[in-house]
Amino acid sequence: MAEKKVGGAGLRGQVAGKTALSTVGVSGSGLTYRGYDVKDLAENCEFEEVAYLIFYGELPNKAQLADYKGVLKTLRGLPQALKEVLERIPADAHPMDVMRTGCSMLGNLEGEESFAQQQEKANRLLAAFPSIICYWYRFSHDGVRIETETDDDSIGGHFLHMLRDEKPNALHEQVMNVSLILYAEHEFNASTFTARVCASTLSDLFSCITGAIGSLRGPLHGGANEAAMELIERFSSADEAEKELLGMLERKEKIMGFGHAVYTESDPRNAIIKQWSEKLAADVGDDVLYPVSVRCEEVMWREKKLFCNADFFHASAYHFMGIPTKLFTPIFVMSRVTGWAAHVFEQRADNRIIRPSAEYVGPELRKVTPIAER
Numbered sequence: 001m002a003e004k005k006v007g008g009a010g011l012r013g014q015v016a017g018k019t020a021l022s023t024v025g026v027s028g029s030g031l032t033y034r035g036y037d038v039k040d041l042a043e044n045c046e047f048e049e050v051a052y053l054i055f056y057g058e059l060p061n062k063a064q065l066a067d068y069k070g071v072l073k074t075l076r077g078l079p080q081a082l083k084e085v086l087e088r089i090p091a092d093a094h095p096m097d098v099m100r101t102g103c104s105m106l107g108n109l110e111g112e113e114s115f116a117q118q119q120e121k122a123n124r125l126l127a128a129f130p131s132i133i134c135y136w137y138r139f140s141h142d143g144v145r146i147e148t149e150t151d152d153d154s155i156g157g158h159f160l161h162m163l164r165d166e167k168p169n170a171l172h173e174q175v176m177n178v179s180l181i182l183y184a185e186h187e188f189n190a191s192t193f194t195a196r197v198c199a200s201t202l203s204d205l206f207s208c209i210t211g212a213i214g215s216l217r218g219p220l221h222g223g224a225n226e227a228a229m230e231l232i233e234r235f236s237s238a239d240e241a242e243k244e245l246l247g248m249l250e251r252k253e254k255i256m257g258f259g260h261a262v263y264t265e266s267d268p269r270n271a272i273i274k275q276w277s278e279k280l281a282a283d284v285g286d287d288v289l290y291p292v293s294v295r296c297e298e299v300m301w302r303e304k305k306l307f308c309n310a311d312f313f314h315a316s317a318y319h320f321m322g323i324p325t326k327l328f329t330p331i332f333v334m335s336r337v338t339g340w341a342a343h344v345f346e347q348r349a350d351n352r353i354i355r356p357s358a359e360y361v362g363p364e365l366r367k368v369t370p371i372a373e374r
């Protein structure tokens with residue numbers, strides 16, 4: 001890829017605050033959460049351990065992890081008023097709008113009355129998001145009111161269980177676990193920055209997270225995993241993918257799931273999720289979608305030196321697990337709520353309202369013409 005333009009549009013490369021949560025692209029490609037390489041975490045931890053690390057600063061020991069998972073399990077139920085709201089959202093609504101409304105409604109019912117409650121409220125959202133999306137999805141698509149208080153050990157397992165009415169197999173639960181780890185935190189990305197700007201006004205956690213969901217929804221950010229799926233499922237072979245992709249590049253179309261605002265050589269999350277996508281492809285006997293994805297990766301690098309970001313191979317991985325495409329970005333929310341909330345806490349701990357300046361490019365000073373004369 002060409003050198004990143006620093007400054008100017010999109011505030012690229014500008015330092016907009018401090019964080020002890022993560023580093024992105026420090027060596028050109030790395031990602032660390034509180035000093036741990038994301039690869040190390042994805043190989044050796046459960047998502048709940050990583051959530052604990054992000055919130056509390058250190059990895060938990062066995063007893064701390066068991067306690068934390070126990071707490072989260074007790075927070076999976078949804079209040080009746082929230083269920084009623086979810087039941088009124090139509091089946092053709094965008095699931096990210098459901099997440100946004102679900103978060104906002106929970107804020108009305110169980111709002112953050114003081115910052116002393118911030119961790120408790122973050123845990124509540126972490127535990128409730130899978131319930132919110134699955135309750136709405138299953139009611140609006142299958143006409144059933146699901147039980148959200150399951151005894152599943154993990155957040156990923158809880159989500160898959162509610163979605164399909166059966167306990168997931170070990171491979172699927174493990175992939176969910178890895179995926180949630182990869183998406184958990186990413187420094188000052190657009191949605192996290194949204195959350196921090198909101199926090200800087202001393203607003204409540206539910207408002208910060210609701211705003212962040214809105215930012216994540218766009219196809220240039222979290223929405224890219226769905227957009228990538230829509231792209232790859234159009235092709236029936238790797239050769240067809242190559243031909244079509246070359247046409248898209250010639251027409252200067254954006255290819256979702258490629259490129260990054262910070263990384264210049266590769267997104268370290270890609271190699272990890274790609275490996276799992278390959279395993280899942282073998283598991284389901286796929287010989288189209290995975291080879292199509294690999295060819296897209298090769299063509300984009302060869303033609304444009306653009307690499308897959310975290311979203312691209314998530315598309316095929318989720319698809320192989322039978323997850324509906326429209327639920328891809330809500331899974332990102334189920335994970336990133338950890339990073340968002342931790343950034344809100346950081347902002348609050350050392351706050352000054354975020355209020356940059358604009359370069360004025362409008363008309364010179366002028367006089368109002370009375371309305372009758374205009």
Ligand SMILES: CC(=O)SCCNC(=O)CCNC(=O)[C@H](O)C(C)(C)COP(=O)(O)OP(=O)(O)OC[C@H]1O[C@@H](n2cnc3c(N)ncnc32)[C@H](O)[C@@H]1OP(=O)(O)O
Binds near residue numbers: 004005220221222261
């Ligand atoms: C988890 C995440 O949120 S990861 C990001 C998910 N988003 C996507 O996958 C959407 C597709 N990708 C993009 O739109 C961009 O790469 C972004 C938004 C991620 C980063 O944007 P920027 O930092 O502005 O991109 P960057 O400065 O690297 O762009 C350089 C050039 O490559 C082009 N380019 C960048 N990404 C792509 C792409 N995916 N497809 C085609 N061209 C691209 C840009 O248009 C730009 O061309 P130009 O100089 O002729 O205008």
Ligand SMILES: O=C([O-])CC(=O)C(=O)O
Binds near residue numbers: 185
């Ligand atoms: O950092 C970014 O700009 C986008 C991203 O990859 C993320 O939020 O995970």
